[in-house]
Amino acid sequence: MEYQQGTLAGYEVREYLLAKWGRTCAYCGRTGVPLNIDHIHPRSRGGSDRVSNLVLACIPCNQSKNATPIEEFLKAKPALLAKILRQAKAPLRDAAAVNATRWALWRALTATSLPVTTSSGGRTKWNRSRTSAAKSHTLDALHVGRLDAVTGWPSIVLVAKATGRGTYCRTRTDKYGFPRLQLPRIKTVRGFQTGDLVRANVPTGTKAGVHTGRVAIRTTGSFNITTRHGTVQGIGHRHVRLLQRADGYGYATHSETRVRVAFPPPPEGGGIHSGGP
Ligand SMILES: [Zn+2]
Known part of the structure; x- marks a missing residue:
């Protein structure tokens, strides 16, 4: 009742209908246009305000249907009529699943x-x-x-993304499933682990500059660093300083x-x- 009559009137129903009808006009299938809430059985003919009697319609369809009974309005399109009537009665499947889950959670x-x-x-x-x-x-x-x-x-907001702590599998396979390469047993190289948050200050060369991000180690001591701008390859470990140990999450800031x-x-x-x- 609160949804229907309270301060949120219209908001809940509208969101529900947008999801149920896929943000398209039920009658002509147009999408990306303003959509009105349309009564399948017109209110003037005793149709109710229940969501099972509501569809979304673009403004031209909404206006041309007006108070016409849907059976008459879609007389030339019996398949569409049947589809709309069927879908109107069907509960939103995702919503039903969420409904069941949220009460268990509650x-x-x-x-x-x-x-x-x-x-x-x-x-x-x-x-x-x-x-x-x-x-x-x-x-x-x-x-x-x-x-x-x-x-x-x-x-600025902090974004934490689950990255995992690597994999136990020590091989990579080709597309036929055969081992393609052997990964090293060791997890640290020169004190660094893949996933550590690092800052590299490279004084000279093509990689010159300051690179901050997640490091991927290689036994050669030449690391890759994934920054917010992309991945920089082949950074010598001498230039790399640890900012934060890998903890299974990647951290970044977004505006x-x-x-x-x-x-x-x-x-x-x-x-x-x-x-x-
Ligand atoms: Zn339409």
């Missing part, structure tokens, strides 16, 4: 006796529309749940989209909270 979390609150993707989007924040993973995280105000966000935020004035005792502890 039950497990509440069993810890820590305070647990829940929210929805529709509310996240609604919050973002109030602060006019761009869509990104980090800004989505900031906009989850009940939100009084956002006073700003960092321009966050900077959008001015002036909404709304923080309420008394305001600030950011996203529910939960």
Whole structure:
């Protein structure tokens, strides 16, 4: 009921319909155009507001269908009519899977006796529309749940990416599955391990410059460094300094989209909270 009538009215249903109908007009299949919510059985003829009676339609289709019963509107396209009626009744399969999973997760979390609150993707989007924040993973995280105000966000975010700690397999195979080369048994060369975060300061030569990133070791002592700009090959170990030991993650910084935020004035005792502890 809250979704249908509360402050989020329209947001949840719209997001659901966009996913269910693949962001295309149900009647003509056009995509990338503004889409209206259309009642399969017109409201004026007693059609309900339930999501099973809603599709997305481009503005021309929405207007030309108007209050026409769908059977009449699609009289010339019986296959399409059948498809729409079938799909309208079908629940969103992914949503059904998420539904089942999230309640299991919720039950497990509440069993810890820590305070647990829940929210929805529709509310996240609604919050973002109030602060006019761009869509990104980090800004989505900031906009989850009940939100009084956002006073700003960092321009740089830290991105941690799981890279693993290498492989036990000591051979590489060719396309027929035969061993192609032998990898060394040792994991360290000159004190470095593949995956270490390093900075190389190369004074001269074609590789001259400062290179910061993940190192890939070679027994020759000539290393490769993957920086944010690409991979630099053949860096002598003498130029390389360790910044951080490999821990199975790669770290990088990305710039966050900077959008001015002036909404709304923080309420008394305001600030950011996203529910939960
Ligand atoms: Zn259309």
